[in-house]
Amino acid sequence: MSDKNHFETEAIRTQTETSQFSEHSVPLYLTSGFVFDDAEEMRASFAEEKQRDLYSRYSNPNVNEFIDKVCKMEGAESGFAFASGMAAVFSTFATLLNAGDHVLSCSSVFGATHGLFTKYLPKWNIECSYFNINEVETVESLIQPNTKFIYAETPTNPGVDVLDLELLSAICKKHNLLLVVDNCFATPYLQNPIKYGADLVIHSATKLMDGQGRVLGGVTVGKKELIREIYLFSRLTGPAMSAFNAWVLSKSLETLAVRVEKHCENALKIAAFLENHPKVNWVKYPFLKSHPKYDIAKKQMRLGGNIIAFEVKGGIDGGRKFFDNIKLCSLSANLGDTRTIVTHPASTTHAKVEAEVKAAVGITDGAVRISVGLEHVDDIIKDLDQALNHAE
Numbered sequence: 001m002s003d004k005n006h007f008e009t010e011a012i013r014t015q016t017e018t019s020q021f022s023e024h025s026v027p028l029y030l031t032s033g034f035v036f037d038d039a040e041e042m043r044a045s046f047a048e049e050k051q052r053d054l055y056s057r058y059s060n061p062n063v064n065e066f067i068d069k070v071c072k073m074e075g076a077e078s079g080f081a082f083a084s085g086m087a088a089v090f091s092t093f094a095t096l097l098n099a100g101d102h103v104l105s106c107s108s109v110f111g112a113t114h115g116l117f118t119k120y121l122p123k124w125n126i127e128c129s130y131f132n133i134n135e136v137e138t139v140e141s142l143i144q145p146n147t148k149f150i151y152a153e154t155p156t157n158p159g160v161d162v163l164d165l166e167l168l169s170a171i172c173k174k175h176n177l178l179l180v181v182d183n184c185f186a187t188p189y190l191q192n193p194i195k196y197g198a199d200l201v202i203h204s205a206t207k208l209m210d211g212q213g214r215v216l217g218g219v220t221v222g223k224k225e226l227i228r229e230i231y232l233f234s235r236l237t238g239p240a241m242s243a244f245n246a247w248v249l250s251k252s253l254e255t256l257a258v259r260v261e262k263h264c265e266n267a268l269k270i271a272a273f274l275e276n277h278p279k280v281n282w283v284k285y286p287f288l289k290s291h292p293k294y295d296i297a298k299k300q301m302r303l304g305g306n307i308i309a310f311e312v313k314g315g316i317d318g319g320r321k322f323f324d325n326i327k328l329c330s331l332s333a334n335l336g337d338t339r340t341i342v343t344h345p346a347s348t349t350h351a352k353v354e355a356e357v358k359a360a361v362g363i364t365d366g367a368v369r370i371s372v373g374l375e376h377v378d379d380i381i382k383d384l385d386q387a388l389n390h391a392e
């Protein structure tokens with residue numbers, strides 16, 4: 001048998017050192033600073049000759065514990081935790097990129113990430129372009145001499161498209177590029193991009209890592225030397241995760257495996273139900289045989305995740321009637337909660353994305369994204385069914 005503990009065990013047993021009170025559950029270290037014994041300790045600590053917490057903008061015992069857990073779950077060497085997923089995305093980009101660089105990203109990315117690519121990075125003379133998520137064979141032809149990294153989300157938000165991580169990593173290696181993956185939809189329980197060659201993995205911890213819709217958080221993990229640069233940038237700019245959020249999130253990670261198993265079991269049943277519903281045009285879920293990248297999803301994901309995309313018949317009107325008749329599920333823009341959430345990406349999370357970009361990645365007016373929760377699956381199906389029957 002291997003010496004390494006299983007995922008669930010590491011999630012529970014990776015803990016900050018016990019204090020003098022011998023507590024069983026790790027306490028909350030709500031402190032902005034830490035004290036030193038004398039001038040020499042203070043000097044040596046700031047000179048990094050001594051490893052210890054100095055100030056919570058740099059590190060904190062609760063945040064360290066959260067990072068250690070995510071590193072073990074992802075098979076990563078090191079990490080840094082942020083106040084939100086977008087703080088993780090932005091700080092990673094800001095660290096890696098210089099003026100004159102180019103980023104090649106998959107075409108279907110989270111709306112705020114698209115906003116960074118189109119609105120903010122260009123103002124620092126950083127060029128961004130997209131490869132079509134369904135035409136990975138074009139990736140190599142889009143690489144430029146100044147391309148720094150390939151950016152991928154898989155599964156994507158909100159299209160639930162799947163990208164072949166092994167293939168992307170082989171392309172990156174061949175062209176000496178970094179591969180940066182947003183693994184938020186999969187969670188480290190379902191998919192480990194580093195195993196397939198990714199250099200950095202980003203998560204919005206706000207989603208399934210918290211799993212209960214309470215706090216915001218983000219994390220980037222991966223190669224030690226890259227994380228060191230991200231740490232140095234973040235130490236100066238201050239996007240750090242709060243101790244309180246780290247404490248909540250670290251406790252949430254203890255139950256990630258059991259929660260995600262159940263989310264996925266519910267989601268697969270609901271995806272199959274939707275696929276056979278007369279008021280539905282199409283359904284996309286990674287573990288449905290009809291998903292265009294089913295084989296890749298099966299290869300790199302343990303289960304299909306909790307997000308389903310589908311289109312209600314009847315366009316905008318059909319969609320509106322569907323949303324207006326939902327009773328149990330929540331109309332919200334978050335995802336990865338115990339509560340099932342239905343979202344209309346075209347008017348919410350992706351409202352600021354240009355019409356042609358939305359069309360290219362399948363965000364139609366009738367497209368719905370469901371984040372399947374942990375209510376009894378029969379009750380979720382009952383609610384979706386009655387709302388769909390009001391559509392069109």
Ligand SMILES: Cc1ncc(COP(=O)(O)O)c(C=O)c1O
Nearest residue numbers: 084085086110157184204206217
């Ligand atoms: C794929 C993906 N990446 C990043 C983010 C940003 O995370 P946060 O809302 O924690 O900033 C989200 C949020 O929905 C997301 O879905």
